[in-house]
Amino acid sequence: MRRMHFIGRLLGLAAGGLGVAAPQADSAVGGLPGPASHADSSPEWESLRDRLFPSRPVSATPGVVQIVAPLRAAYGASVPIKILSNLPQTPGLYVKRLTLVVDKNPSPVAAVLDLTLEVGQADFETRIRVDEYSHVRVIAELSNGQLHMDSRYVKTSGGCSAPPNRDALNLLGKTLLKLPEPVTMNRPTTADVTVLHPNDTGFELNQVTVMYIPAHFVRSIKVSFADRKVFDADLDFSISENPTLRFNFVPHGRGELKAEVEDSKDGHWTGTLAVL
């Protein structure tokens, strides 16, 4: 059912095409679901929680972890998401794992980030696909086993309707690392990793062959600095095309920042960046 909805959305946009704006199924005024609050649960989340964290309490008290997402995401295929931790990564207590969930996506678990102390500060930014109006939530698992959650309700127009770019498949897997800000020794330093990849969902119809374009997406990105693990990310096609993560790492001297990438068709790539 949801799959049909997803595809219908794709076809809707293709038919509207470029010219005169076609009325869009989900842009109808008054088509909004009833008032949804950011902290609400959903049937999808209830069932997912039982599978991800069976019989463990998930605290929704604000303060430990925060998710930032636009209420009205202008472009559903690329919704910017920020995860902010209020807990510094110290050996005594730190964020061990972050799980990013989009309740109503066909595959709701968008990312699982397995962190070490080397991130320094467990803040992340990425871009995700949001198929339909949905809560987006992050669950932080602390090193003492506690689970903390924050959620935002996101309204999108377009969902997964923009087919990714496949014009540069010769660059597929190319992994770029970048430092947007100056490096500070022994302090959390921001870095970006981007993998050039269409991250195909498998829900897109090829208009010519009328066959579905098979799913093909980045499965994992493992980031290390000077051969020490910073974090491992298990990802899914709910991450936008050209999957990108902004993260922190703590440099203790010169070294190589490295990202090892694997995709769902067993493609392997590595990106490196010399720091200092």
Add this chain to the structure above:
Amino acid sequence: MVSSRVGKAVSATRYLRALKALQALPIKAVVPGHGPAAPATAIASVERYLAQLRARVLALLHSGVALSEVPDAANLPEFARWDQYETIHRRNASVLFVRFEREEMFKRAGSAD
């Protein structure tokens, strides 16, 4: 009337070329598939919208604005009264931003080889 949803299927250049070609025809009125009929000058305003959209989004990309700020920052008052401006313009700006950003990434990755 926002008669310009930027899409993927047709390149912006081809779109602009088509608009130019339309303006060379002896058109008296435009009857869009959505919205009321309009004088032929509507074609020129679509062209102007696309040019301004492109210029604004490129400027935002080069000034380092984050994607999350693009929909608001791309505001184009001249077109603010167009139908569905609030939805479609914000979306157009985001779509183009991601596209230009991707083009730059491809250039960077291609030249690193």
